[in-house]
Amino acid sequence: MNSVIGENLTVDSEPARKAPRLHPLGVRFMHWTNAVAMIIMITSGWGIYDDYVIFHGTHFPPALRLGSWAAPSLLWHFAAMWLLALNGLAYLVYGTVTGRFKQRLLPIRWHELMQTLGDSLHFRFTHEDLTVYNAVQKLLYVVVILAGIWQVLTGLAIWKPVQFSAEVALLGGFQAVRLEHFIGMSIIVGFLIVHVALSLLVPSTLWAMIGGGPRLRRTAVRT
Amino acid sequence: MQRRGLLRGGLSLGALTMLTGCDVSDSTSVGKALNWVSRWNDRVQAALFDPNKLAPTYPASMILKPPKFNAYFDITQLKPVDAQTWKLELAGLIADKRPWTAAQIAALPVRTMVIRHICVEGWDYIGGWSGPTLRSFLERVGADLSAKYVAFKTADDYPSSIDMATALHPQTLLATQYAGEALADPFGFPLRLRMATKLGYKNPKWITAIEVTNRYPGGYWESLGENWFGGL
Numbered sequence: 537m538n539s540v541i542g543e544n545l546t547v548d549s550e551p552a553r554k555a556p557r558l559h560p561l562g563v564r565f566m567h568w569t570n571a572v573a574m575i576i577m578i579t580s581g582w583g584i585y586d587d588y589v590i591f592h593g594t595h596f597p598p599a600l601r602l603g604s605w606a607a608p609s610l611l612w613h614f615a616a617m618w619l620l621a622l623n624g625l626a627y628l629v630y631g632t633v634t635g636r637f638k639q640r641l642l643p644i645r646w647h648e649l650m651q652t653l654g655d656s657l658h659f660r661f662t663h664e665d666l667t668v669y670n671a672v673q674k675l676l677y678v679v680v681i682l683a684g685i686w687q688v689l690t691g692l693a694i695w696k697p698v699q700f701s702a703e704v705a706l707l708g709g710f711q712a713v714r715l716e717h718f719i720g721m722s723i724i725v726g727f728l729i730v731h732v733a734l735s736l737l738v739p740s741t742l743w744a745m746i747g748g749g750p751r752l753r754r755t756a757v758r759t
Numbered sequence: 760m761q762r763r764g765l766l767r768g769g770l771s772l773g774a775l776t777m778l779t780g781c782d783v784s785d786s787t788s789v790g791k792a793l794n795w796v797s798r799w800n801d802r803v804q805a806a807l808f809d810p811n812k813l814a815p816t817y818p819a820s821m822i823l824k825p826p827k828f829n830a831y832f833d834i835t836q837l838k839p840v841d842a843q844t845w846k847l848e849l850a851g852l853i854a855d856k857r858p859w860t861a862a863q864i865a866a867l868p869v870r871t872m873v874i875r876h877i878c879v880e881g882w883d884y885i886g887g888w889s890g891p892t893l894r895s896f897l898e899r900v901g902a903d904l905s906a907k908y909v910a911f912k913t914a915d916d917y918p919s920s921i922d923m924a925t926a927l928h929p930q931t932l933l934a935t936q937y938a939g940e941a942l943a944d945p946f947g948f949p950l951r952l953r954m955a956t957k958l959g960y961k962n963p964k965w966i967t968a969i970e971v972t973n974r975y976p977g978g979y980w981e982s983l984g985e986n987w988f989g990g991l
Contacts, residue, residue, distance in 0.1 A: 607985045610879070615793050615796040618796070696807060697877060697991050698815075699991070714881055
């Protein structure tokens with residue numbers, strides 16, 4: 537897998553017309569910033585959840601919580617929210633303006649989705665060309681981006697239920713929004729588990745998010 | 760809810776000695792940074808606060824009776840206030856600092872609101888509160904309404920403070936009644952603050968003194984790491 541990167545690195549030898557890498561520096565920076573922010577938000581959120589649980593009898597173990605009790609967990613949560621929201625906003629603007637979203641994440645075709653799902657269930661992970669996402673990847677990335685936006689919106693509603701009382705009413709009331717925020721977290725944690733597991737199964741994807749990955753061929757850029 | 764009182768009472772005692780690496784202590788650089796962001800969030804919340812925005816209100820039939828008891832101590836440790844000797848002291852940037860008796864406060868015009876109480880923990884209930892607005896009281900005693908803070912002292916040693924904008928909000932009451940009856944002892948008799956626009960812990964009970972000031976007064980939970988503004 538590593539040879540794939542090495543190969544592509546040496547393929548483009550014209551310095552003046554170097555094609556962009558799979559993950560430009562900005563994307564990598566935002567990815568890892570988001571990773572840190574998300575992990576802080578999730579683990580501090582678990583500390584806040586444990587103070588008054590939604591599902592009776594469920595608690596997150598203290599070892600997984602950020603903050604020794606609710607107040608420090610809240611401090612972490614309301615500090616990292618800035619990192620998450622500002623970085624996320626930058627990412628959304630970048631993805632839209634550069635066309636990266638359209639290029640990488642769309643369209644998602646049903647038959648491709650079914651085929652890739654079938655392959656995945658048989659542990660066939662064909663990911664030779666890192667520059668093209670399969671339908672399952674596309675769907676997962678779209679869902680997790682939407683879940684991130686959802687968390688910011690439901691989080692704002694929980695934080696300011698009077699100032700945003702119309703939004704809270706629309707979402708079904710204060711306790712409903714708490715549940716919806718919890719569901720959003722569950723989706724992101726579910727994504728995180730699959731995402732990390734797959735990146736470890738196909739390590740070249742992980743190295744690509746650190747070093748930038750292969751340079752894109754002109755045709756790949758255009759599609 | 761009582762669990763919180765016990766839990767927090769215990770933790771507040773242990774808080775200074777149980778601090779670990781990820782904890783918020785003013786002495787660590789991480790703790791300093793988190794507290795700095797919390798102060799920044801106070802300012803953001805003050806900017807988000809719309810003085811004309813009213814919290815949703817509910818029909819009286821939805822009022823929970825009795826309300827939920829919640830304090831940093833257990834209800835068995837409750838020390839009721841004697842209304843005969845009780846006085847409300849005034850201090851700071853107030854023209855007329857003569858103390859008030861319960862009878863004098865009872866003679867003030869009363870406003871009623873049925874609002875949602877939201878605790879920082881995540882639970883909530885609908886409560887019906889009556890009493891003079893804090894605004895009308897502050898105007899009556901000639902308080903400097905351009906000052907930054909209104910601070911409270913209480914019989915249960917639970918200092919608290921709020922911003923002036925919230926103090927002047929129409930849904931900020933010096934509550935003397937719950938669900939149309941005199942406040943019961945566990946819920947702050949004879950006088951407690953009740954704001955529709957702030958989290959539960961921002962509402963001191965068993966108030967004994969009000970001070971108007973420009974010096975940041977802090978509060979009980981705030982000194983243990985909770986956010987000061989605590990706005991909804």
